[in-house]
Amino acid sequence: MLTPYQLGGTGVALVTPFNSRKEIDFESLDRLVHFVIQNQVDFLVALGTTSEASTLSEIEKREVVRHIIAANGGRKPIIVGMGGNDTNRIVDTINKTDFDGIDGILSVVPYYNKPCQEGIYQHFSEIAKASPVPIILYNVPGRTSSNINAETTIRLANDFENIIAVKEASGDLMQIMNIIHKKPDDFMVLSGDDASTLPLIALGADGVISVTANGFPFEFSQLVREALNESLDEACKIHYSLLDIIQLLFSEGNPAGIKALLNARGLIDNNLRLPLVPVTEETYIAIEKFLNNF
Template identity: 50%
Template sequence: MMELLQNAKFIGTGVALITPFKKDLTVDTEALKALVNHCIEGGVEYIVALGTTAEAVTLNTEEKLLVRKIIVEETSNRVPLIVGVGGNNTGELVHQLKGDKLDGFDAVLSVSPYYNKPTQEGIYQHFVALADVSEKPIILYNVPSRTGSDMTAETIIRLAKAHSNIIGIKEAGGDMAKVEELIQKVPKGFLVISGDDLTALATVQKGGAGVISVLGQGIPDLFSLMIRYGLKGNAEEATEINSSITSMIHLIFKEGNPAGIKSLLELKNIGSSLVRLPLVESSFDLKSEIKTALARLKKKHNRLRSAEEELN
């Protein structure tokens, strides 16, 4: 029962933060602080640091520690925190998790090993090895479009049943039949979380725990309201918001993540649109499309503000 209560802190909207950069491509700590507050004030339930959207693979060790420090300090225990710790070298990750207490964080988000293309048994043994040594509970992350391999429902369910330190799955494969199977077959309290903004509401409406979102940090008020509506069964209101943000979801991923979401946040004066190579920032045309879409969403937000007050 205690584990179920602990896992409940990750129900709702989590956001996978970008890492803002200055013109010289160093970490913009002031923009990162502003982003943390923007998300919390917008109503998100928790924050994820150093995931894919954070361009973590282009950050060195010192930069990762700096990002962690800023997020922990600025959050100041207002919402739970998850940190990305993943890769394709199991031994190195085991060593890292043994030596780092991850102070200030409540859980680890760990992506399925990429590039190596392990078998399902290899994926299973990889996560068991991490769960055995991690002081923090682990949320699995399946994103086959990036990793080159897909964690099957069978493997996820097997891990959910095998190890109490594995508490959830961020599923970003876009397969709703698989999501439904997971929701039906995982142990009670195991979190099935959408890792795809387009399927976030559908996942919640099928019984999932919520979402770890990219767009959610750009429009935390609307996105978190939509997920709260979905969790409460307010289908009409949730669907209305979902319909209004679908075009923006497509736009921010049109030229890759996190280029699109950084362009949106730049419009809100939170950091710049700069990304590190091999990524490049959004084109002028895309930035213009995002600006137009954001203006439409501002009107939508003003109209829904009174509805949010009624929900609370």
């Protein structure tokens, strides 16, 4: 079973490549998996926000995971996004899932319903009881309009051995520091924001689930390694060398920015499914210019 210590470092939130007909481009997906592994990321995340999972059918989701498992070939741990706002449906999905090749799940705080903290706790407690693999909580209130506070995160970490980490994308520095300060020793805090990764590791976080690492896997992984090894001068150099591209990648939404970068690198076609659309020509040119000068 996956241990918390296998999640330290850089996880990459993989995109889902599409062809011109907006069908999944499995050849490009395989190529991307090999690219990020060869460039030293520590673990893979399938069906996260960056994958456009909300536009994938259940059959497509299974096929994406199957291809990632096959391309990975057991080289890196694989985390699969498995969340939503219907607790019973998630539990049913868990019960029907073949977890062979899947090392853990990433489960987002329920969106739209806007549950109270006790509702969030009960939601994740049911998932924890059902899941045969470890769970990473995913807090991203900018997308869900629902925040899991530090007290609830720590309560879940203490009450369930298989809840082993949180991906924190709240942007609330005080909340994240309180989690780091009060969490169990074997519970991990992962940055959910690329630009905040270095400062959060300096405060005691354990790594990141990164979007930028799709396009700059070696550089971003090296940043995280240097930061975890307390080589902050070296980490700062890499951080600032990537800061402009991180800002560009999110300037017109995710995954539009990272798909533009991957297209400029020749790894995938620049296609998204509605309601998402590619970045403007101006932003694409800026991304391409950064890549050429990097």
